[in-house]
Amino acid sequence: MLTRIANGRVIDPANNRDAVGDLWIRDGRIIEVPPGDRPDATYDATGKIVMAGAIDIHSHIAGWNVNTARLLLPEYHRAAAPRPIATPLSKAGWSTFETGCRYAEMGFTTVVEPAVSPHYALHAHLELADVPIIDKAILVILGNDDYLLRLLQANESDAAISDYVAWTLEMSRSLGVKVVNAGGAAAFKENVRAFSFDDVVPSYGVSSRRIVKALQHAVTALGVPHPLHVHCNNLGLAGNFETALTTIAAAEDLPLHLAHLQFYGYGKEGDRGFSSAAAPLAAAVNAANTVTADVGQVMFGQTVTISSDVLRQFNARKQASPRKWVILDSDANGAGIVPYDYRRNNFYNAVQWAVGLELFLLIEDPRRVFFTTDHPNGAPFTAYPEIFALLMSRERRAQWLAELPPEALAVTTLPAITREYSLGEIATMTRAAPGRLLGLRDRGHLGAGAVADVAVYEDDADRAKMFRAAALVFKDGELVVRDGRVTQHRWGRALTVRPERDAAIDRRMKAYYEDRYGLSDDFVKVPEHVLGRPDPFERVPCVS
Amino acid sequence: MEQAWIAGKPATLDSAVAAAAKLLAASRQPLIAGLGTDVAGARAAIALAERTGAIIDHMNSDAVLRGLDVMRSSGVMLTTPSEAYARADTLLLAGEIFGAGEIGSTKRLFDQLARRQGQHGTARRVYWLCPGGELAKRAPNEISLTFVGKQPRALPAVLAALRARVAGRPTTGAAASQKILDEAATGLQAAQFGVAIWSPQALDALTIEMLCGLISDLNATTRFCALPLTPGDNAIGVLQTCGWMTGMPMRTGLGRGFAEHDPWLFDSTRLVESGETDCVVWISAYRAQAPRWRGLPPTIALTGRDAGFRSRPRVHIAVGRPGVDHIAVEHVSLTGTLATVEATQPSGAISTAEAIRRICAALPGEPPC
Numbered sequence: 001m002l003t004r005i006a007n008g009r010v011i012d013p014a015n016n017r018d019a020v021g022d023l024w025i026r027d028g029r030i031i032e033v034p035p036g037d038r039p040d041a042t043y044d045a046t047g048k049i050v051m052a053g054a055i056d057i058h059s060h061i062a063g064w065n066v067n068t069a070r071l072l073l074p075e076y077h078r079a080a081a082p083r084p085i086a087t088p089l090s091k092a093g094w095s096t097f098e099t100g101c102r103y104a105e106m107g108f109t110t111v112v113e114p115a116v117s118p119h120y121a122l123h124a125h126l127e128l129a130d131v132p133i134i135d136k137a138i139l140v141i142l143g144n145d146d147y148l149l150r151l152l153q154a155n156e157s158d159a160a161i162s163d164y165v166a167w168t169l170e171m172s173r174s175l176g177v178k179v180v181n182a183g184g185a186a187a188f189k190e191n192v193r194a195f196s197f198d199d200v201v202p203s204y205g206v207s208s209r210r211i212v213k214a215l216q217h218a219v220t221a222l223g224v225p226h227p228l229h230v231h232c233n234n235l236g237l238a239g240n241f242e243t244a245l246t247t248i249a250a251a252e253d254l255p256l257h258l259a260h261l262q263f264y265g266y267g268k269e270g271d272r273g274f275s276s277a278a279a280p281l282a283a284a285v286n287a288a289n290t291v292t293a294d295v296g297q298v299m300f301g302q303t304v305t306i307s308s309d310v311l312r313q314f315n316a317r318k319q320a321s322p323r324k325w326v327i328l329d330s331d332a333n334g335a336g337i338v339p340y341d342y343r344r345n346n347f348y349n350a351v352q353w354a355v356g357l358e359l360f361l362l363i364e365d366p367r368r369v370f371f372t373t374d375h376p377n378g379a380p381f382t383a384y385p386e387i388f389a390l391l392m393s394r395e396r397r398a399q400w401l402a403e404l405p406p407e408a409l410a411v412t413t414l415p416a417i418t419r420e421y422s423l424g425e426i427a428t429m430t431r432a433a434p435g436r437l438l439g440l441r442d443r444g445h446l447g448a449g450a451v452a453d454v455a456v457y458e459d460d461a462d463r464a465k466m467f468r469a470a471a472l473v474f475k476d477g478e479l480v481v482r483d484g485r486v487t488q489h490r491w492g493r494a495l496t497v498r499p500e501r502d503a504a505i506d507r508r509m510k511a512y513y514e515d516r517y518g519l520s521d522d523f524v525k526v527p528e529h530v531l532g533r534p535d536p537f538e539r540v541p542c543v544s
Numbered sequence: 545m546e547q548a549w550i551a552g553k554p555a556t557l558d559s560a561v562a563a564a565a566k567l568l569a570a571s572r573q574p575l576i577a578g579l580g581t582d583v584a585g586a587r588a589a590i591a592l593a594e595r596t597g598a599i600i601d602h603m604n605s606d607a608v609l610r611g612l613d614v615m616r617s618s619g620v621m622l623t624t625p626s627e628a629y630a631r632a633d634t635l636l637l638a639g640e641i642f643g644a645g646e647i648g649s650t651k652r653l654f655d656q657l658a659r660r661q662g663q664h665g666t667a668r669r670v671y672w673l674c675p676g677g678e679l680a681k682r683a684p685n686e687i688s689l690t691f692v693g694k695q696p697r698a699l700p701a702v703l704a705a706l707r708a709r710v711a712g713r714p715t716t717g718a719a720a721s722q723k724i725l726d727e728a729a730t731g732l733q734a735a736q737f738g739v740a741i742w743s744p745q746a747l748d749a750l751t752i753e754m755l756c757g758l759i760s761d762l763n764a765t766t767r768f769c770a771l772p773l774t775p776g777d778n779a780i781g782v783l784q785t786c787g788w789m790t791g792m793p794m795r796t797g798l799g800r801g802f803a804e805h806d807p808w809l810f811d812s813t814r815l816v817e818s819g820e821t822d823c824v825v826w827i828s829a830y831r832a833q834a835p836r837w838r839g840l841p842p843t844i845a846l847t848g849r850d851a852g853f854r855s856r857p858r859v860h861i862a863v864g865r866p867g868v869d870h871i872a873v874e875h876v877s878l879t880g881t882l883a884t885v886e887a888t889q890p891s892g893a894i895s896t897a898e899a900i901r902r903i904c905a906a907l908p909g910e911p912p913c
């Protein structure tokens with residue numbers, strides 16, 4: 001099958017291409033212009049924008065936490081009423097099927113679920129197997145698990161830690177490792193209520209810093225392409241930009257990714273002791289070459305916060321709106337599901353909104369700042385098109401700013417920022433850079449050999465409208481979306497890494513599970529054949 | 545051996561599948577009930593429901609929805625069986641614990657508690673509110689077991705009194721002796737990591753809400769979590785599957801192009817007894833359980849062999865037992881997660897998922913995807 005996407009403006013920053021021309025696809029891959037061959041299908045892209053399929057590196061779309069949020073929130077109807085539009089996340093789509101379709105319609109073709117505890121990996125992969133069209137991956141969470149804390153407490157070797165990390169990656173079929181409030185969930189089980197980077201988990205005498213550094217070294221040593229994905233301590237608290245600065249300093253020239261940095265962009269200035277600290281935070285990111293960050297932009301409206309930071313969610317439960325929540329002290333990590341309503345006229349929410357945009361605009365290199373709302377924590381992913389528009393137009397931002405509480409504007413630098421993202425920078429941030437950050441060499445770009453994941457958009461002056469509904473989307477070369485509507489369902493794959501490990505770790509883990517839980521460790525495995533889809537996994541190579 | 549019957553007479557699998565598809569195609573309001581099956585079976589059943597506009601329900605929905613109801617209206621703090629096993633120093637049991645699985649899970653925690661050394665010199669304790677039942681006699685001697693109140697029906701009053709004592713308020717009435725209530729209140733507050741356990745089948749929603757409130761109160765100063773035991777027939781696995789596939793729990797209708805959930809309207813017993821459904825797919829792969837309702841609308845049964853139906857199903861396909869005849873993913877109560885269960889007696893019996901896929905394929909018209 002030979003397909004030609006004709007005469008569009010192809011924006012492919014990874015290959016320094018931004019010009020009107022053709023894009024050719026053969027059997028699911030991008031190819032060079034084939035000499036003489038007649039295409040089986042031609043799609044006219046005249047006047048349209050052609051980009052690689054977008055990649056979302058951090059979006060909570062599957063697993064126990066997400067599913068519990070679904071069960072917690074669709075409002076309880078005693079009457080036989082259709083589900084109301086006002087239901088939280090009704091715009092985002094609340095089932096696995098809707099998730100895949102809504103993402104594809106915006107031109108996204110790969111999405112990473114960033115927070116899966118090892119024991120819930122099978123659950124997460126079963127959900128992902130029911131997400132149509134897009135490819136996906138999970139990051140597995142380590143850093144509050146008894147086994148790792150014991151290794152650190154006993155000053156075990158780097159190799160022992162790496163073996164354990166490699167074992168966990170393979171058992172859970174993950175693409176990378178995330179750490180969430182390192183040690184915080186373990187400390188909370190011992191009744192600790194606040195936990196910072198140099199605090200120690202009581203029973204183990206191990207600090208958050210040590211956990212983060214150990215995992216960062218292990219991930220790097222194993223050649224896992226995606227750097228350690230860090231959810232810092234003290235999320236959401238006034239003055240917490242200091243925690244983020246400390247964490248950035250601790251990267252020490254090794255790769256480190258900071259998740260949803262917006263939630264750490266808070267100072268203590270102003271009458272209310274809450275202000276934007278985005279400027280110093282962005283400056284620190286700019287100065288630290290090996291550090292990347294995604295934003296976790298807040299948008300106004302009802303949503304639900306879904307986090308493995310059980311300590312933070314426990315403390316945030318009193319702000320639940322509507323007033324209900326679920327807190328789980330789980331094996332290793334925890335979980336907290338707390339619904340929340342971000343309001344435009346709320347001082348704190350307005351500052352949060354501004355902090356996110358400041359980070360996007362003040363971090364200079366679009367290859368090191370990643371586009372997320374931490375779906376659904378800052379906003380559902382369906383809010384993305386509006387955020388693209390805000391980044392691309394200072395005028396649009398000014399319109400929004402005019403409606404916010406003036407006292408909130410007084411504690412941010414956003415009104416003074418004039419930068420506007422270009423389409424090329426948007427393509428870098430949402431395609432080229434995430435492809436590279438995740439080690440997906442054949443995604444995020446349109447060079448020959450790349451997976452033929454392609455999004456074609458109308459070049460509409462209303463950028464939100466343009467990005468909301470792609471004109472055409474191809475997944476693996478197959479047309480799946482036309483005029484913003486899914487036309488063809490198919491099943492994607494989950495991307496995994498499988499670094500080498502010493503086989504002795506398998507025996508050690510078997511013994512550990514027997515001892516700690518009185519159980520076989522078989523339940524942590526994710527057998528391919530129980531997922532019910534052909535070829536559910538694709539292995540991404542590690543770097544050596 | 546026979547594996548399919550039409551109107552009680554042995555039939556080939558193919559003809560049973562064709563007869564089932566014909567019944568479904570002619571139905572104005574199909575119902576898929578029982579749903580005692582593994583995750584693969586549930587995925588197939590929900591896909592069939594989407595295709596046919598059916599309502600989905602599970603035989604243990606009452607117990608599941610009672611707990612869910614509390615979650616959907618207040619706050620709950622939960623833990624896992626594994627964490628309770630590794631960490632709990634105090635257990636709070638509420639009401640009667642019954643069912644082999646539930647007794648097994650609880651006994652496992654007792655035994656673990658008895659085996660472990662006390663951390664920081666704290667005593668390992670079990671407080672049991674209004675126990676009734678048999679399990680109470682089987683607690684190991686190594687742990688201290690305190691009964692608070694006796695009869696299960698006194699539980700709401702005992703719980704209210706205990707919650708008052710934990711909050712430092714006086715109690716009135718004689719739900720249980722003041723001395724024991726005070727001892728329990730002090731003991732619960734002294735827990736390092738306490739875990740409250742109950743059978744959702746045994747308690748009403750108000751009592752569960754009170755328990756969750758007590759746990760919330762205890763967390764003001766210490767750590768305490770809930771571990772509700774799980775009803776059988778993979779009710780929790782099916783709940784999870786319904787959740788991700790439809791956004792809703794069971795008792796959800798897919799007949800109007802979107803998922804609508806209503807615990808009363810879509811209760812399968814009500815639907816059958818009111819005559820609102822004209823075709824039932826009844827699934828009981830684990831136990832060959834027949835439905836309890838009176839009268840039987842045209843039924844397609846996917847169950848074990850000897851389900852003891854009061855009246856004959858129109859179509860009956862004998863399906864394999866998940867985790868016995870074939871490998872299965874289901875909610876495993878020991879781990880509290882979805883996990884793979886290998887077949888203990890692998891056989892050629894058709895799985896629920898495969899039987900439903902064949903019925904789906906035999907339906908007239910194009911599959912949507």
Ligand SMILES: [Zn+2]
Nearest residue numbers: 058114260374
């Ligand atoms: Zn997140």
